[in-house]
Amino acid sequence: MINKYQGWPGTIITGAGATDTLGAEVKALGGKKVILFSGPHISMTPMVQGPIEKMRSEGLEVLLFNKIGANPTEEMVVAGAEAMKEFKPDVIIAIGGGSPIDCAKAANVLYTHGGQVEDYNVNTGGIERIRPILLPFIAVPTTAGSGSEVTNVGVITSTKRHVKYGVLSPFLVPTISVLDPLLCTGLSPYVTASTGIDAMTHCIESYVSFVSFCIADAEALQGIRMIKDYLPIAYKDGGNVEAREKMLQASMMAGASFNVNNLGLCHQMAHQLSSYFGVPHGVANALLLPEVMRFNMPAAVERYRDIAEALGCDISGLSAQEAAEKGIEKVEAMCREMNIPKYLEDVGVDKAQVPAMAVTALQDGVGATNPRPTTVEECEQVYYRCFRD
Numbered sequence: 001m002i003n004k005y006q007g008w009p010g011t012i013i014t015g016a017g018a019t020d021t022l023g024a025e026v027k028a029l030g031g032k033k034v035i036l037f038s039g040p041h042i043s044m045t046p047m048v049q050g051p052i053e054k055m056r057s058e059g060l061e062v063l064l065f066n067k068i069g070a071n072p073t074e075e076m077v078v079a080g081a082e083a084m085k086e087f088k089p090d091v092i093i094a095i096g097g098g099s100p101i102d103c104a105k106a107a108n109v110l111y112t113h114g115g116q117v118e119d120y121n122v123n124t125g126g127i128e129r130i131r132p133i134l135l136p137f138i139a140v141p142t143t144a145g146s147g148s149e150v151t152n153v154g155v156i157t158s159t160k161r162h163v164k165y166g167v168l169s170p171f172l173v174p175t176i177s178v179l180d181p182l183l184c185t186g187l188s189p190y191v192t193a194s195t196g197i198d199a200m201t202h203c204i205e206s207y208v209s210f211v212s213f214c215i216a217d218a219e220a221l222q223g224i225r226m227i228k229d230y231l232p233i234a235y236k237d238g239g240n241v242e243a244r245e246k247m248l249q250a251s252m253m254a255g256a257s258f259n260v261n262n263l264g265l266c267h268q269m270a271h272q273l274s275s276y277f278g279v280p281h282g283v284a285n286a287l288l289l290p291e292v293m294r295f296n297m298p299a300a301v302e303r304y305r306d307i308a309e310a311l312g313c314d315i316s317g318l319s320a321q322e323a324a325e326k327g328i329e330k331v332e333a334m335c336r337e338m339n340i341p342k343y344l345e346d347v348g349v350d351k352a353q354v355p356a357m358a359v360t361a362l363q364d365g366v367g368a369t370n371p372r373p374t375t376v377e378e379c380e381q382v383y384y385r386c387f388r389d
């Protein structure tokens with residue numbers, strides 16, 4: 001059988017102070033006018049104001065667009081594209097967590113292609129409508145979790161229909177990803193933990209996915225090793241630049257990996273916790289991941305053994321299943337040590353919504369590659385096992 005795998009990152013620039021290179025990179029792309037997408041709060045800090053001033057001092061015109069919330073909506077994307085129509089940029093930069101990067105991806109599509117954001121919904125054939133006419137795009141993550149700085153998708157919320165959907169295309173992989181650990185040293189332990197476990201979930205789901213392309217598998221396993229080593233350090237000592245850089249690199253690899261292998265049941269279920277109850281994405285994954293691993297284990301036990309090994313568990317002399325269980329216990333221990341809530345009722349999830357969430361979870365394409373086919377009843381059972389009683 002012939003398969004085609006695409007969506008690899010372009011240029012990666014990594015290191016403390018890497019954002020200082022933005023102006024030079026814009027010029028190397030032939031750019032003179034930059035629109036910079038960022039969040040309303042972070043854009044007022046030196047993390048964003050510094051690069052803006054530096055680029056202006058280097059002769060570039062820079063317009064800041066910061067009307068972006070925690071979950072980018074269609075309205076925010078339209079506003080970003082309108083700002084681009086007026087300013088006529090030749091390069092786009094996004095500095096922030098996943099939201100400004102996702103918003104910039106969709107605004108790039110809307111600006112260069114026209115129409116409505118919904119026209120590019122991946123669930124209704126949007127991928128076919130996105131052509132390689134996008135502006136060069138530089139993504140600068142300020143958290144180590146989403147992987148959006150190297151992925152082919154922006155997740156957009158429809159406030160009218162109360163759904164999230166992907167605007168997805170191989171052409172949306174950012175031209176350049178700039179990984180600057182100095183942008184992460186101020187993150188709280190809570191955000192460090194939840195975004196870090198999101199990256200861990202990306203690695204694990206990508207590695208057990210039935211797509212399983214060799215490069216993506218290798219990235220996932222190395223991402224797990226690095227997160228195991230450096231997330232606890234970044235959590236305890238936020239100013240540790242080495243740990244922050246390793247986490248950015250691990251998160252980037254996780255993103256590059258799931259770009260190809262896709263994700264699984266944990267993300268399908270986590271998305272519902274966020275949309276029904278506003279549970280932060282990384283926390284939602286952390287709450288569900290161990291039980292999803294237990295559910296999936298029969299379908300991919302050798303893969304879960306590899307994960308346990310990458311997590312540093314001593315698996316010598318153990319069967320694949322015994323080793324796999326050690327890996328799950330290690331994930332649980334990491335979450336416990338970072339004080340991530342353990343049960344769904346701890347984050348306000350109402351058990352009565354489980355049947356509805358199970359239906360919508362299985363409609364989410366993010367889990368189409370889960371190693372174990374899942375019925376609605378089985379999905380409900382996994383949710384129920386994540387409650388205290």
Ligand SMILES: [Fe+2]
Nearest residue numbers: 146198202281
């Ligand atoms: Fe995620």
